[in-house]
Amino acid sequence: MSSVFKPSITDNLIAILTRIDAARKDAVAPAPETHLIAVSKTHPAEAIRSVLQAGHRLFGESKVQEAQAKWPALKAEFPDVELHMVGHLQSNKVREAVAIFDAIHSLDRIKLAHALKAECERSGKNPLLFIQVNIGEEPQKSGVAPKDTLAFVAEVRALGLNLQGLMCVPPAEASPAPYFGLLNTLAAEAALPLLSMGMSDDFDSAIRFGATHLRIGTAIFGERDYSKPDVN
Numbered sequence: 001m002s003s004v005f006k007p008s009i010t011d012n013l014i015a016i017l018t019r020i021d022a023a024r025k026d027a028v029a030p031a032p033e034t035h036l037i038a039v040s041k042t043h044p045a046e047a048i049r050s051v052l053q054a055g056h057r058l059f060g061e062s063k064v065q066e067a068q069a070k071w072p073a074l075k076a077e078f079p080d081v082e083l084h085m086v087g088h089l090q091s092n093k094v095r096e097a098v099a100i101f102d103a104i105h106s107l108d109r110i111k112l113a114h115a116l117k118a119e120c121e122r123s124g125k126n127p128l129l130f131i132q133v134n135i136g137e138e139p140q141k142s143g144v145a146p147k148d149t150l151a152f153v154a155e156v157r158a159l160g161l162n163l164q165g166l167m168c169v170p171p172a173e174a175s176p177a178p179y180f181g182l183l184n185t186l187a188a189e190a191a192l193p194l195l196s197m198g199m200s201d202d203f204d205s206a207i208r209f210g211a212t213h214l215r216i217g218t219a220i221f222g223e224r225d226y227s228k229p230d231v232n
């Protein structure tokens with residue numbers, strides 16, 4: 001009975017949805033809709049199933065192989081699931097990614113855009129795309145530099161891909177607000193309607209800057225166990 005005193009994943013989900021509503025009400029200019037992507041990377045199917053049984057349908061994973069291992073069975077049980085790729089995508093994984101994901105948040109180089117274009121033509125699929133912006137210009141992070149974003153948007157648009165938004169992960173040690181503000185400005189300049197920003201520790205701020213897609217893992221599923229060899 002020790003679990004009685006531990007909030008369940010479902011309790012966490014309800015608490016987060018309540019906080020999202022409250023932050024939207026407080027915000028001066030929230031997005032028309034703010035979607036919660038439950039980022040389930042490293043977490044097992046049973047944990048995911050409890051979130052599905054609570055009625056949630058939008059999930060994120062950061063690795064193609066992990067998604068392939070967990071999601072075909074869950075999608076068979078819950079066919080209206082929407083699955084978003086939030087992690088780095090290698091060009092040689094594009095076919096598998098387009099097969100399993102409805103959206104990709106990590107388009108960050110023209111080579112990947114061309115690979116996506118070829119796969120969309122081959123498969124007839126057309127995933128929703130976000131360009132990842134390296135908003136804090138950190139050398140260890142993926143993403144297009146802020147100053148190169150508008151030119152990259154134009155290149156991707158010229159390919160006819162389903163580009164709708166920008167995505168960022170702000171620097172860990174800084175206040176995220178200026179970075180969310182900058183991503184909002186870049187998206188407005190590029191006339192892109194979607195903004196993927198805000199994680200477990202900073203989503204209230206992201207909502208104030210117009211986030212349309214929050215990517216929240218830990219606050220729903222708990223801490224990730226990176227000691228397991230086959231998960232990220």
Ligand SMILES: *Cc1c(COP(=O)(O)O)cnc(C)c1O
Pocket residue numbers: 039041062086087169199200201215216217218219
């Ligand atoms: C893991 C991950 C998240 C979720 O982060 P939490 O801090 O656990 O909410 C969001 N975005 C990306 C790109 C991630 O890799």
